[in-house]
Amino acid sequence: MSLFRCLAFCVLFVLGTLHDCRAAGRYFVVEYPASTETRGLQMGVTYTLWVPDDVKTLRGVIVHQHGCGTGACQGGETAAYDFHWQALAKKWDCALLGPSYHQAEQQNCRLWCDPRNGSAATFLKSLEDFADQAQRPELRRVPWCIWGHSGGGFWGSLMQTVYPERIVALWHRSGGAINAWAKDEIPRPEFPAEAFRIPTMCNPGLKERDDPRMVGAWTAGTGLFHLYRTQGAPIGFAADPRSSHECADSRYLAIPFFDACLEQRLPEPGSDSQTLRPVDPQQAWLSTLSGSKPVPAAEFKGLENESVWLPNGRFAALWEEYIRVGSVSDSTPPPAPSAVRIRKNEDGAVELTWEAEADFESGIRCFLIRKNGSLLAQYPEKPVGRYGRPLFQSMSYHDTPEKPLLPLKYVDQNAQPGADAVYEVVTVNSVGLESAPAKP
Structure with a gap:
């Protein structure tokens, strides 16, 4: 590790401990300056990683990727400190990673949210450095769940085409790159067959649909859904009835979605293989895009390549509630301190x-x-x-x-x-x- 990154890690680790976030785990930080290379990442970035205690071998990384703009980048600084997302990571022996790009007001967001512009390589470099810092060599090869908001969904939808074999599942909150490549604003990606095997959920806010400023987020979600579903991909669509571009209470559906996908796709604990298992078609439930009551896939009477895919019956019940009220209920008490x-x-x-x-x-x-x-x-x-x-x-x-x-x-x-x-x-x-x- 370079002296610059070592110093950045030491300073930021101390600052992190001042937060006194006493979830059972450790925090690690790496920071990279803007690259001077033509094809390198043209802005700096800080990655914060939380690793739960008492995990012998990590099985994956939950990536919580913020959107475009300086406010979103600053918001990403605390992603790894989130107790609720940590609970998901801990359940599946995963680390939680929060990137924070140093995007200036005048900089084009696509310098980072298109991973081909250097952010994918820097992300992989961070995992290499975290593997050394945390003494967790498995971080170099374990798979990822990618949650992305706005520009983060843009980033995730392109990572899906570049590293499909490494991705357990994707959650696109109000974002995706399909509009940009359809307009030739960015190079159109190639779609390996593995990209159509990744379970994905598109989650725009319903109020974006009729908002001239935000309608692109809505059409990105619908566009990705139709593109991938017509290829037989396991992709769903969950419009948030209460929100526009803000994330609102989407986490109460995103976390159980990743939970269901991790259960179906992660290799067995202790396995030497990092090959992800396919989703289980026997567990799938389907619904129409208009939001009819979901049913087991074998009982669905509509066109399957136009249907909303849901990973299992337990998640289908949460999805049905969420698309009506914008959140999900809970009848069980929390763990004690x-x-x-x-x-x-x-x-x-x-x-x-x-x-x-x-x-x-x-x-x-x-x-x-x-x-x-x-x-x-x-x-x-x-x-x-x-x-x-x-x-x-x-x-x-x-x-x-x-x-x-x-x-x-x-x-x-x-x-x-x-x-x-x-x-x-x-x-x-x-x-x-x-x-x-x-x-x-």
Whole structure:
């Protein structure tokens, strides 16, 4: 590793630890300056990788790719710190990767969102460097799930044609490159047969359809869907009925989609092979594009190459709810906090810290702090939900945690000197269900 990247890693790793994001895992960062080579990436980029603890061998990487513009790039800085996406990664022994391109206002987004302009090579280089930093050599060869918003969907739809054998599944939130290559704005990609085997979901906001500024995101989603479905590809379409270009509550469908695809496609644990398994046609459900009730594929009466493909019945039920209301429900409580610790400060205040794992279905809204059986505080007092449900990690336009990231820490300033109180911490998920209490 170069001295520049080593220094960048050290500085950014320290900054990351200041966030005090006590999910059970470690963070690694690499940063690359803009390339001076003609075909290299013409802007700098920072990649942050989260690796869960207690994983012997990583089986994949979840890539959470932001969209175009300086705001989106800044939003990408916190993607790897997201507790909810970490829960997906941990379940499948995967790492979580958040890129953040250093795009200036005047720079053309396609300098990075077309991976053939150097971003694909830089992405692969980051995995090489992370393999060394984290002492995880498997990062050089494990497959990827790619979630992309806007320009990130553009990037993912082209990565699909270049590295199809490495991609478990794709989620295109309001983005795709098909309009650009149809207008000869970029070179038309070649489509290897493997590209039509990748399970994919196109997820535009319904309000984009009638918005002159955003209609391109809608037509990119519909265009990709029709192109790939006519080739027999396992691709679905899930219009968000409540949103425009913002990501809203799409994560509550995207995470179970990747969950279903990882289950079907990852090689068996411990396998030396990295060859992805095909999706299981016996598990597929289908629906019409207009959103009729999905049914098992064997029972579908319409034209299969025009149907919405869904990976299994469990996901089909979530999809049916999502296209009606823009989110999905959850009836199970979240995991309890862990590793609760208590410390008395010199001024007599009591400091509580803990670790947390997000509810897989609905994330974390807040924590309840109880003292001697009574509610002491809700933390944060007023969770924020500008673009979706109120969450502990308030969600941005780009489906990433807003800054500043809250620490998993609460200080009781009114503790009685010399008194031993009994404290408990409770996790509340985004639909309001409470976990069992956890004590120090």
